[in-house]
Amino acid sequence: MALLRQASLWTLFLLVALAFAHGGHENIPQGEPISQDPIDSTLWTHMILMGLAFGIIFPTGMVLGITRSRWHVPVQIVGTVIAVLAYFLGHAHKGRQFDKNLHASFANWLMLMLVAQVVLGAYLKLHLVKAGQARIRWIFVLAHGVLGKIMPVVSWAQMLFGGIAALGFCRDDHLGQCLAHFIMGSAFIAYGICLTILLLVGQYWLRRTGRSQEFFDSLIIAAWGCVNTFTEHRWGQPWVHNDLQHTTMGIVWWCAGLLGMWLSRSRSGRPKRNLIPALVILMTGYAMSAHPQTLMISTMIHSIFGYTLMAAGLVRIIEISFVLKDKPALSEPNSFQYLTPFLLFASGFLFMGATEEQMLLLHNAGITHVAYVLILYSIAFLLFLFVNILLHIYAVHAWPNSDSTNQDGPMYSNLNGNANGRARSNSQQIQDAEAFELHGLISDEDEEGPSMGPRKNSDEELGKVEGRH
Known part of the structure; x- marks a missing residue:
C-alpha cells in the first residue's frame, strides 16, 4: 500500500504540474513565431534535462523492463523526476518567448502518457490478485508494455518539435517541405534502427516468420510509395519540378516494393533474399543527389545526402550478394554488415538538417557545408552507438553467458555454442529465444528474487526446454 500511496502522490504532482503550467509568452512581435531575445540558461537546462530523460533514461529503462531487470524501476523513477523538473523549467524561463506551437501543446499529452506509465507500473508492482484482478492483469501488462515502447517514438517527435519551436521554423509556406x-x-x-535490431537480436524472430528480411522491407517500401504518390503534389495546383520528381519517386517505390515482395520467396515457398530494397535506396539517393536547390550550401548538403544514401544501397547489395551470399545471418554479424544501418542513420540526419530555413540560417552565418556534414555525421555516430548499447543490454540478458569461454564474447557465446564448445543447431537457438520471450510474458514481474539484475535462464520453463536438447 505504501507503493500505491507513492504512486498516487506522483500522479497528483504531475497533474498539478499540468494544470498550473503557464507560458506567459505574450510579448511576441506581430506575425513572428518567436521574440528576438536569446535563449537563456533556464531554457537550455530544460532542453538538456528533457533530452536526458526522454532520449536516454527512458529508452534504457524500457530495455531493462523488457529484460525484467530490477534496475528498471529505479531508472524510470530517476527519469520521471528529471522530466517533471524539466517540465517546470520549460515554463519558468525568461529570454526568448514563443508563439503557440506544436511542441508546447504536445508536451501536455506526453506528460499524461508519463502519468499513465507511473500508475500502471505501480499497479503491476503491487501484484494484486483479489476480486479477479489476476485474470485481467495481462491487460495492464500489455498496456504498460505498449506505452513504454511508444514513448521513444513520441519523445523523438517531441524533441523535433522542440528544435523547430526554438528557432521559429516550419510555418506558412515552409510547413510542407x-x-x-x-x-x-x-x-x-527508423529503417536503420530496424536493420540493426534484425542484425543483432532479430534473426531468430525473422526465421520463425518464414519470410526473408527483404519481404518486410519491400512491403514498407510499397506502402510508403503509395503515400508519396498521392501526397507530394497539392492536387488542383500547378505542377512544379519538385512535385513531379517526388511523385514519380513514390511510383517507383510501390512498383519496386511489389516486385521485392514477389521475389522474397523461392519457387518452393522458402524465404529468399533479393536486392530490390537495396536498389530502391540506391535509386532514391541518386534522385536526391541531383535535387535542384536555390542556395549552394543546400545543393551540397542534398548531394552528400544522396551520395550517403547511394552508398547505403550499394553496401547492402555487396552484403547480400558477396558477404552473405544470399544466406540469412544467424551468427555474429560481420563487421561489414554494420555499414548499411549506419549510413541510413547518417542519411536521415542529413535530410532532416537540409530544410530551406536551416540552409538559409547556415548560409547567413557563413558555415560551410563540410563543417555541417561532419556535425551531422557525429550525431549519427552517437545515436548508432546508443542503439547498439541498448541492443547489447537486451542480448546479454536474453542469452546470458554462463561459464562459456567462447571467443565471440558474452553477447554471442550462447548463440553460437554451448558451454562445452559444441555448435548448437539453429532450431536449438530458436527454441532458446522463444523460451526467453515466453518466460517474459508468463512471469512478468511476478517473482521476486535477491539478484540485482535480470533473472537467468535457469527457471523451470527454460530447464524443460534445455532438457529436450
Missing part, C-alpha cells in the same frame, strides 16, 4: 524532410529523415533513421 519541413514535413517532407523531418518525416522522411526520421523514416531513414
Whole structure:
C-alpha cells in the first residue's frame, strides 16, 4: 500500500504540474513565431534535462523492463523526476518567448502518457490478485508494455518539435517541405534502427516468420510509395519540378516494393533474399543527389545526402550478394554488415538538417557545408552507438553467458555454442529465444528474487526446454 500511496502522490504532482503550467509568452512581435531575445540558461537546462530523460533514461529503462531487470524501476523513477523538473523549467524561463506551437501543446499529452506509465507500473508492482484482478492483469501488462515502447517514438517527435519551436521554423509556406524532410529523415533513421535490431537480436524472430528480411522491407517500401504518390503534389495546383520528381519517386517505390515482395520467396515457398530494397535506396539517393536547390550550401548538403544514401544501397547489395551470399545471418554479424544501418542513420540526419530555413540560417552565418556534414555525421555516430548499447543490454540478458569461454564474447557465446564448445543447431537457438520471450510474458514481474539484475535462464520453463536438447 505504501507503493500505491507513492504512486498516487506522483500522479497528483504531475497533474498539478499540468494544470498550473503557464507560458506567459505574450510579448511576441506581430506575425513572428518567436521574440528576438536569446535563449537563456533556464531554457537550455530544460532542453538538456528533457533530452536526458526522454532520449536516454527512458529508452534504457524500457530495455531493462523488457529484460525484467530490477534496475528498471529505479531508472524510470530517476527519469520521471528529471522530466517533471524539466517540465517546470520549460515554463519558468525568461529570454526568448514563443508563439503557440506544436511542441508546447504536445508536451501536455506526453506528460499524461508519463502519468499513465507511473500508475500502471505501480499497479503491476503491487501484484494484486483479489476480486479477479489476476485474470485481467495481462491487460495492464500489455498496456504498460505498449506505452513504454511508444514513448521513444513520441519523445523523438517531441524533441523535433522542440528544435523547430526554438528557432521559429516550419510555418506558412515552409510547413510542407519541413514535413517532407523531418518525416522522411526520421523514416531513414527508423529503417536503420530496424536493420540493426534484425542484425543483432532479430534473426531468430525473422526465421520463425518464414519470410526473408527483404519481404518486410519491400512491403514498407510499397506502402510508403503509395503515400508519396498521392501526397507530394497539392492536387488542383500547378505542377512544379519538385512535385513531379517526388511523385514519380513514390511510383517507383510501390512498383519496386511489389516486385521485392514477389521475389522474397523461392519457387518452393522458402524465404529468399533479393536486392530490390537495396536498389530502391540506391535509386532514391541518386534522385536526391541531383535535387535542384536555390542556395549552394543546400545543393551540397542534398548531394552528400544522396551520395550517403547511394552508398547505403550499394553496401547492402555487396552484403547480400558477396558477404552473405544470399544466406540469412544467424551468427555474429560481420563487421561489414554494420555499414548499411549506419549510413541510413547518417542519411536521415542529413535530410532532416537540409530544410530551406536551416540552409538559409547556415548560409547567413557563413558555415560551410563540410563543417555541417561532419556535425551531422557525429550525431549519427552517437545515436548508432546508443542503439547498439541498448541492443547489447537486451542480448546479454536474453542469452546470458554462463561459464562459456567462447571467443565471440558474452553477447554471442550462447548463440553460437554451448558451454562445452559444441555448435548448437539453429532450431536449438530458436527454441532458446522463444523460451526467453515466453518466460517474459508468463512471469512478468511476478517473482521476486535477491539478484540485482535480470533473472537467468535457469527457471523451470527454460530447464524443460534445455532438457529436450
